[in-house]
Amino acid sequence: MSLALFKNSAYDGVLDQNPFNFGHFNFPKLNLMVDGHASLWEISRNDLAPKQSGDIDCSVFACQYAKYFGLNKTFDFFKDNIAHKRTEMSKEILSFEISLDKTQIDLLLHNGDLVSETDVIECPFSDHHFVVAKLDIPKSPNIFKKIECRNLSSVNILKINLLIEEIDFQQIRNYDDINEKWIYVKNKITEIIDYVLPLRKITVKNMNQFP
Structure with missing residues (x-):
């Protein structure tokens, strides 16, 4: 007691x-x-x-x-x-x-x-x-995912194709090694893509996209 x-x-x-x-x-x-x-x-x-x-x-x-x-x-x-x-x-x-x-x-x-x-x-x-x-549990802040992408619209694809046609591929003959030939072609095409379609960073609000 x-x-x-x-x-x-x-x-x-x-x-x-x-x-x-x-x-x-x-x-x-x-x-x-x-x-x-x-x-x-x-x-x-x-x-x-x-x-x-x-x-x-x-x-x-x-x-x-x-x-x-x-x-x-x-x-x-x-x-x-x-x-x-x-x-x-x-x-x-x-x-x-x-x-x-x-x-x-x-x-x-x-x-x-x-x-x-x-x-x-x-x-x-x-x-x-x-x-x-x-x-009373505080909600965790939304953390949006950020990705790098390019604008592959039909207009931009057409621009890339036109610029690729203007490349002087005859310069490949100046290289004897097959790897060097490939690097030359790759660099030329990459330069065009970077010029027409520069990388952009976007925020994805829907977490179900781009998992």
Whole structure:
């Protein structure tokens, strides 16, 4: 029962015990109620608890870690990280009455400052409801691909053909080596292409083009 009297100034001050149910503890500021039975919430490894500021672990933690609120641990939990509605409801029909048991929360959502809003959605096929969270994740900047290309329009192709016809290929006879002959032809044609169709750098906004 010492948990009920432990002071945590960062959240609720004195954590008062629920006067209607001595098996639970209330955290008024967080609107949180957790089961106080030690047999249910005993944790043998401290590294299983949520990480503190500077070592944030983006994950979902079971309700048992809420016990650590009463152990003077300062976690990076924000008000909007907490699901405020019940997340589980079970109904048992007895011989003389219907027993209805509610659990206000059985999950703590901890994602640093990424969680901006949480809610609970009823599940039509289970007594466990869906806990949903809205994450504020900044969008990565668009990185457009840049390529080098030439304007191979029909007009430019015609210009290239006309200029190639003006090349004096008789100069090939001045070379004895076949490789030198090829280099001469290649350079002449390349000079014409660079003159008519200079290389241009363009930005491709559609990433499906030119993969």
